[in-house]
Amino acid sequence: MSRAGRYALGALGLALAVLSLATAGSAASAVQDAKHTVWDGNRTTPAHLIPLRDENDEPIIPTETDPLPYSARFTCGPCHDYRTIQGGWHFGAMTATKSGRPGEPWIRLDPKTGTILPISYRKWPGTFEPGALGLTAWDFTALFGRHLPGGGPAEPSDEEVLAYPEARWNVSGRAEVNCLACHNRSGRQDPSEWAKQVLRENLRWAATAAGGVGEVGGIASRLKETWDVYDGPNLDDHEWAVVPFVKYRTSDFDSKHRYFFDLNYQPSDDRCLACHSVSPAGEAQWSAEADVHSTSGLKCADCHRNDLGHGIVRGYEGEAAETGNRTAGSFTCRGCHLGENEAGEKSVVPGRLGAPYPKHTGLPLVHFKRLACTVCHSGPKPKEGFTRVRTSRANRLGIYGVATWATDLPAVIEPVYAKDAGHKISPHRLVWPAFWAKMSGKEAVPLKPEDVEAAAGGIFKPEERIAQTLIALSQVMAEDEVPVLIAGKFVFAPNVDAGIDSAERPAAKADTPAFWGIRKGADVLPLVPEFDPAAADKDPAIEARFMEFLQALGTVAGAPGRPVIAVKKTLYQLVDGSLDMSEAPAELAESSGPGWLAEGKFLPLASDFDLRTVTAKAGTEQTLTEEQVALVLGALANLGKGSDFAYISGGRMFRLGKDGRLAAKSDAAAKPVTWPLAHNVRPAQQSLGWNGCTDCHSGGSDFFFTRLRGTGPLLTANVEKRSAASFMGLGGLFQRFFGLSFITRPLFKVVLAVCAFVIGSLVFVAGLLLLGRLAGFLEKRPEP
């Protein structure tokens, strides 16, 4: 063979070898892909005794020193393609191109500034995009990570991390998709632990701790921003800035360091309800009803299914067309129970999971055209003033510990019947937004609560100031003594959250002058008792107590002056650590009790503004008064010269008029945000219409005529008021008239029935007569 021939043969051989290797590689890859996505048909869940791997894809040896937390990406990823899962409904909000029917937004709640902002990456109507509010993925995770299942904003891209260097991703790590949050069958799965770890910025450790895989200690939020996970523990600090660490539960590992995960293919309801619970506010747990599907033995995941892509079937009409997932059509109410798609075609698999076929006897067709199934079957029944509920995500439910996490605000209202995107009336949940805004033309652009608080100075802090004073005084109280402030009809006492609790005094008058006291059992004694400082036989214990009080008040941060106690014409104050008793200046002669001495002036411990503010709000859930709002708007205007500012609450926009007074008006920015609700589904006998048409169609039915008052952090009578019918886009007058017509409907039916009987009988007789004539039966016949 020639040299050229040998070269050619060699080259051909090399090419063939490369080709065959490439083919073998792609075939192996295809087999592996198939392994990842194709079910082999067995209906059991395999035992997950698997090696744990950390975020560097290194195997975890639980007994070695300072092991890293496990990483779902590298532990679960080898069998379940992580990138596919990342695009799922729970993790893909930031990058989703289609978001379908509006769902519950995240709600940023800041009671101090009176902020209730509905937020969503999904651009649903009425919500604000986090970026538009200046919230980075870090901020979003810090605010809402407590109820995030990892992934999404908690696991930002490298670009996002680099774009916001002030975020502490380097310290906290990223919270990867937490597979255990849903699929862990173990009772050790602890959403509260997850929330705690997120709050501590222990993001990369959160899944390990919450899943019960190991015990996590340390607090990343206390570490310097320069700390890195490779830096290891802080040898100089074992008390405060302790580096997060994991102690794996070694009993769940085998000798090959494989960990046993007790997993479910379909998540149990508890896992879903950790983030998706909704319960009527104030209802006792034992009396709360569950969804009829749950009580019938169905799991959430029986209907809300997904493949590896985790595109959860949400179960609303139109979803199949929007997502391209045709199976979704048979998991709507209509699909399961009627076997129909949204166009009414019998094109889907009916009766899934044994869904009964509804009779709907006597129900006029218009109800199917105009109403979603959920109107009659889901949510609480309509009642006067609607039902206030609390949801896991909005009201921080399901996080248990020493501190109380759950909040009453925001006020979530249901069922508000409103038209959805398909122009069908369906029940919705509703929240009235509340926020401070800078006006840009006619548009209200929300301000960050931190910026508003900074501009407001001390306007938002009357409670804080009074709490500081009471907490300071409590340092020198006996065990059975509690310092209190009595103002108007209320007693204010410090609480464990460094705030104040108010309690009403039943017999007290609203104009009772404020005074500081000591509660001892059921009695309240004045902090400064009546006595004559000049008397020779005065009790020396009183002055000793005064000294304690003054020392305690001296610890109040940001006090306007030195603490003093004025008694008649005597002024007590601490001078060089000793109690000094001097004659009060003439201008202080009228003053009495504890206070502050600032520039020779005696100031009460709590200013009139503080007293006015806390007594006005005591016993309510509102956190702002109109006076505070006016002052803050003024402060904002002073800072942002030439700009116009507004505050939105209760469905109204409040702005300062030219006369400096607060003026309210309706505005699009103040409109409530709503999203459809689907659960809890009630049993058929509790559905609307079971008792007849008058369940809804009567002169004063709650379905049409109950009124909704706007609620918000602002204590005001100036709120939006709307009837239930107005949300449906229906005329209240017509519905009232139509409802009243049902009083006469039974009579109408009788009249119609009698008329139909008479007409029908005569037509029948006439027909018989015609037949008889034609047949000749009715002719006169000659006698035979």
Next chain:
Amino acid sequence: MMFTIIVFLSVIGVVAGLAFHRFWTTREETGATVLYAELFKKYAVWIALGARRSIRKASPKNWWQYIKALPLWHLPVLEKWLSIGFYGSFAYLAASGFLFAIFVPRGLYGFPLVGHVMAGGLFAACLAIIVIFKGRDFISVPKPVNLSLALLDPRKMGITAARVKLAAFWLFVLAGFLLALTALLPMMPLLRTAGQKFMFEFHRYSALASLVAAMVFVGLELFESDRP
């Protein structure tokens, strides 16, 4: 959509048929016309001229004069109010029902629907009274028929305008009965969704039958009254 098409075809057919009856009965040239095409041409010209004449004559004033001249106002008091209730309710029912069904995608709703239901009750009551007290005037006395092939020959069936009018009356009554029945049954806790759908469709087609019957009856009645 199907219902709309059927309504339009039915109404056009009835109007054309009644006009043709008038044309056939009143125009002398029809007797001399042998070719169908020629006959149709003359009919088209006649109907176009008639339509133009009617449009020219039509004005609110003339309509008012026409209504004032109706014999209805001279009837005894009970009969007068019965007729007003009957004609008025039927006119409203037909107008609201067909206009909304054809031109409003949402169908009949709101106050017009409430009016429709109320007018329906009045119509049923008036119709029942009319059938009781006037039905006897519309009972024909046909001869007994004999079994023969002549029964199938339309020319020997004895179809006359008077008999068509009688048939229209009883078709109207029958449709009225079905209208009342199909309005009543959906209000009772008896029918499921499929039954409700059926009743809804049946109500619409019964209404169309009653409209056609009423048009035929009134058309023939007016033709008779116009003839010298």
